[in-house]
């Protein structure tokens with residue numbers, strides 16, 4: 001409950017108003033019952049001499065009470081929905097902003113299905129609770145309490161009998177919660193329920209996103225089996241959950257709605273001993289059963305709480321993950337050399353050491369190439385320079401300023417990246433390029449696109465620069481086209497430091513030449529680090545750094561490294577042999 005109140009504490013006013021309105025509305029429900037009692041009492045006493053006038057005015061008051069009650073309940077629901085949707089919006093914005101500030105390491109621990117459930121289902125369960133259950137709970141508790149007070153003021157003996165269902169209900173709910181008779185651990189079951197939904201979401205996402213692989217390798221049956229399995233698990237858990245709750249819910253409903261049966265024997269006894277009259281017994285039976293129905297709803301809410309609290313706990317768990325630390329006053333670097341001082345790195349605290357004591361210096365305006373076998377740690381080095389992750393040991397500085405002191409904004413302002421997996425947002429080509437510089441004019445965007453050799457293919461798209469690309473867009477781009485758009489972004493951004501990871505991986509021979517030209521222009525006067533497998537493209541680099549097993553193995557210019565006769569030398573010879581083989585193949589086919 002505390003977790004829920006922590007979340008809604010900023011939205012107190014509309015929630016308090018909705019609770020008060022619902023409580024007042026529910027109190028008005030007593031009025032018709034009391035008036036029925038009055039009418040019955042009047043006619044029993046007056047018999048054939050009764051006049052119709054009091055009947056009409058009492059019916060009028062009852063009708064008015066019901067109209068006012070209706071207005072109060074409607075207003076209460078309006079306020080509860082305003083509060084709920086505002087809360088939904090605020091929690092989602094807070095969650096997504098927070099998630100955006102979390103280190104990439106967070107994503108290693110949470111899968112997309114889990115996150116989808118938190119941002120979608122768990123947030124909506126809070127909205128549903130505030131929108132519907134708060135007014136229900138307010139009226140569900142106020143009406144029975146007010147009724148009991150009124151009944152005790154009339155006759156404490158019959159009122160006492162009317163309260164019998166309450167302790168019985170509480171005992172039944174405790175038994176249900178602790179799994180007495182059913183042997184169910186409800187807390188465990190709730191956890192399993194949430195896990196089942198997460199799994200269903202992840203397999204669903206995997207099924208949809210992995211469709212090309214599924215089709216290519218004919219994995220339809222296998223993938224569908226996984227999805228079907230997760231849906232079946234979810235279904236089974238829900239059935240077990242409902243079966244465990246059903247007998248208790250039915251018993252609680254029977255006791256509350258049959259409350260009149262406890263009142264009647266006492267009523268008859270009091271009637272026979274002349275201590276009450278028939279109309280009072282009728283009032284007790286009407287109020288004792290009618291007004292406790294709301295309590296039934298409110299009590300059922302307690303069983304919903306187990307779902308909601310688990311969801312809120314998960315929202316709070318995400319909010320509790322510390323984002324990347326931001327400096328209070330970010331420091332702007334005056335120079336743009338990049339230094340790695342004794343950097344050590346692990347993706348996971350318990351995992352292997354991926355980088356070990358890496359010492360690297362990229363002088364301002366220099367061109368550095370990272371080479372090495374697959375899995376050596378090249379991408380990791382580049383990611384750490386953009387502070388995608390926090391180093392485990394050591395320090396990375398730009399112009400002598402540690403990345404932590406520059407802050408995320410400061411780093412993005414001076415570091416431009418083109419990584420292997422280029423992501424396009426579902427937006428126009430123009431907006432996708434303008435991500436690099438939101439203030440750029442269309443002419444500037446076009447000249448960046450020309451420099452990145454993508455203007456021509458953009459002009460051939462259905463709406464040119466206004467064509468929507470990305471997931472669900474108007475057209476599909478090839479890997480090479482996406483990379484060139486990513487390059488245009490970096491050209492437009494015009495940062496003094498540029499990180500390129502496999503930037504020409506998808507380019508064909510013609511486009512590779514175009515992209516190489518674009519790179520050469522872009523790199524002029526900038527501090528550049530490139531990961532390249534095609535060694536011929538980095539022969540002219542100021543320094544080539546050979547990485548192997550998370551360590552810097554060799555560094556120097558192309559000629560210096562060849563003379564060392566080490567790893568680079570053998571990589572270079574393998575590369576030239578492969579190139580000669582390709583040329584020979586071409587001649588054979590010509």
Ligand SMILES: Nc1ncnc2c1ncn2[C@@H]1O[C@H](COP(=O)(O)OP(=O)(O)OP(=O)(O)O)[C@@H](O)[C@H]1O
Nearest residue numbers: 108347348354372373374375376377378379380381
């Ligand atoms: N997100 C991650 N979580 C855990 N381990 C990772 C993660 N990313 C990479 N690794 C591991 O870190 C090591 C270095 O990977 P990295 O991608 O930096 O190598 P690389 O030299 O760029 O390889 P390649 O040339 O194949 O891209 C590998 O063992 C890889 O399995």
